[in-house]
Amino acid sequence: MQITTWFIAREDEAEAIESIVTTEEHSPEDWTYIEFPLIEMELMALSAALQGKEDITSESTSEDPLIFRDEDGLIIARVKDSFIQALARVTDENVPGLANAWAERMDREHHEPEELREILSGLVTFARDAVARRSSVLSLATF
Template sequence: MQVTTWFIAKEDEAEAIESIVTTEEHSPEDWMYLELPLIEMEFMALSAALRGTEDITDERTLEDPLIFREEDGLIIARVVESFIQSLARVTDANVPGLVNAWVERMDQENHGPEELREFLSEMVKFARQAVARRSPVLSLATF
């Protein structure tokens, strides 16, 4: 299963984050982080739901990779700022409709609506922390 971990971290910390997987010099606990069993297409489906569009491939949620190591099975990239900002603005009243829209845009075999609601809640809290700290979010995806 692919796991994506978000870190409240700056781009110059990408190599230190890489070491979590490659050398274990650092651990996730060195940063504020959120671990999710989601892949890029699932984040793109959420982004489309946030924007109210049907086409999940219309806009990526990650910038170009800062680090791509196929041999170690990892990618580190900055999460697109507009996606983080959109997540930070989600209100409790928006959650049910947003989860339904997210479910409609993705493969429902992997995650049910209640699980997605929990993931969304965690992502919203995390995005708000990143915005409050005025810090980018880096994504570490392992495959």
């Protein structure tokens, strides 16, 4: 299972975040973070659901990688501000409906709607925190 971790962090902290995997010089607890069992395509499905689109492949949720280390199996990229802003605007009342729309755009054998509601609630809270701090979000995906 691929794990993605988002950090409230600046781009110049990408190498320090990389060290979580490569040298263990830093740990995730050095930043505010959230960890979830999703890959980019599943986040793209969420983005499509947020926009009311059916095509989940139209736009990535991350910018070009800041760090790509095939040998260590990691990618660090900035999460697009527009995606974080859209998540931050989701109201608590809209989470169940949005989670259902998200589930319809995904492979259901990997995630049940209830699990997606829990993940979505966490992502919304995290995005609100990032927006309140006026900070970027960096994504660490391991593969």
